[in-house]
Amino acid sequence: MRDPRIEKLAELIAGYSLDLQEGQVYRIDGEEVSIPLAVALSAAAIRRGAHPYTRIVPAGLDEIELEAASDEQLTYIPEVERLATEQLDAWTSLWGSSNTRSLTRADPERRRLQLSTHYRMVNRRWERISAGDLAWCGTLYPSQAHAQDAEMSLAEYEDFVHGACHTREGDDPIAHWQALSETLTARAQQLDGVRELRVVGPKTDLRVVVEGRHWIPSDGRHNMPDGEIFTSPVETGTSGDIFFAFPSVFQGREVENVRLRFEDGRVVHAEATSGEDYLRSLLDTDAGARVLGEVAFGLNYEIDRFTRDILFDEKIGGTMHVALGGGFDEAGTENKSDLHWDLICDLRAEGEVYADGELVWKAGSFLSAPAVERV
């Protein structure tokens, strides 16, 4: 049965996120489970005069590759991927999967090799996105596997996803995201003037220097759903402790109750109640993996619970998150790493954030609305 919300989501992505134009070449990537959304996006693109094509793959190819490929095959980049990365006008990644844990037992070394190859192309893709040559949006088609991770039924999870995207029946998604974009932009401009943030919460007292860095509003262009503002901190300016009450998931593997201590920008102590070995192996990915590449405020208040999917979790209204590893060029980062691991800190119950000593955030929200300049 057709779900009209999926068509609404497709229209939102084609019309607002990507702003597809006549004649543009547009690729839609995903696994088989996301086919209904791929079809809806393709149709939305046709109606806008664009040239869509899909790259939908059967589930399970990554694990087959890990099993059967030589190292040389694992690191091979198909020419069609290079072409897409260099030439596309618009691109959508559908992250839905039929089993979010299928690689849990894969050899971590081989998986790292496979991912680092993938990230080489992703990094190049981001260069073109940042230069304004490529419109890209990542989103998720609600599947059973993700519903299971979120501890919901599929019907409940669909409601949750469309709530977060504002694509429920009766919603006007484009109006919502345009309005949110104005608010987030104003908030980001305000934060651009801040030198240092101090985050205080359960087992947390962390200072993050952001002076001279640029805050970026995430307003539904590159992710759907969206709703955060982020920057890349000054590499040597992070100090203190932070505790992550939510499980921290990277590539389907969980680490629980992570605590990190920073000195002069680097992690000097790390512990977890489970998955500590995995945590340490990620910190040892490369020199940049112990440094923050991102600090961000989650501001989508339709997302009110943890679902084990970073697309949603990092935007939970009332949380902050930091990422270990590579930062964002457009924010002014100097940190390079193959890792970019988002960890979420719940500040909804008793968190406080000070900007250059002034309390600006308490119990999950900013204390004052930013002044929105309406044009």
Place this chain on the structure above:
Amino acid sequence: MHARLAEVIVGYSTEVGPGDVVRIESYDTTANDVIRETYAATLRAGGHPTANLVLDEADEVLLKEGNDAQVEWISPEQQWHLEHGDVWILFDAPTNTKRLSNVDPERITRRLKARSPLQSMYLQRSADGDFRWVICGFPSQASAQDAGMSLKEFEQVLCRAAFLDQDDPVAAWKAFGEELETAGSLLETKRELRIVGEDTDLTMQVGGRTWIRSKGLRNFPDGEVFTGPVESSVEGTIRFSFPAMHRGRQAEDVRLRFEGGEVVEATARRGQDFLREMIAMDDGARRVGEFAFGMNRAIDEYTGNLLLDEKIGGTVHLALGRSVPGTGGENESGLHWDIVCDLRDGGEVYADGELIYRDGAFLNGA
């Protein structure tokens, strides 16, 4: 069946080797198990596989709502692969063979025309030995429904036709290849063929043309010998026993009359408008691009699946439209439409006046 089929496709049909760039495709999700096996077999053979599922529903929207430029557009990945890739494996496992029944035929012929140069290019690369492609039949409910049988029964038909029920399928294909070789060698010594059957008396010149022994490399299952007849030489009438199918549309009881190599009369008991539309696609669509003998005796019944039907041992088929590079055929068209004629019951073929084939089989000593 899946692992066995994948091994034959990768190891025998396309002979994937180290460094080969291989694209594995199908429609929707029916063939996913065999795609996974083929992906694994390609990796084990040292190749670089990518997989892609063509989405029927997206294609339908394109054909119904797309403007001319959109319908004619070819994706850069497809273009690149056909120009530079090494191997293309397509599993033909339709989810609904009649899905395009209500699409304006003009949209479909427009697309075929737009793709014609690309098609000619990769067929030429194939004839030159620079590109290996295979269309592989794979059982789906839709195909079984067309055949009037259950999925399980259709799987068995396909397995038998592909020799996957034999101990060593590759050895069986090689042995069968010898039989095709014999027929091809015989036909290459002949200048003129005359096909005689019910309401059928058709002559054509084949001297100087090459007969290709089709032994499971470009189609799978397979089993035919074919050539491109001299374009202007086809004369007479032919009545096709089986419906003429194209992209889910069909014409039944098709009769064609040729003069000077061109169709001058085309009738069908059903689907006549469709038949005439296809023939009017371009100049080459009125001429014969291929003539072939189906020789796979493990396929003995009509199933409405062209890939199988044109290989039925004891049939011949001709294709209106583009000839296949490597045969010496020179016909160009956006169309390549195979239509099958059953000769098992009383059909005869004369070569240069001599009877060489009767009741669906080449005569001993011919």
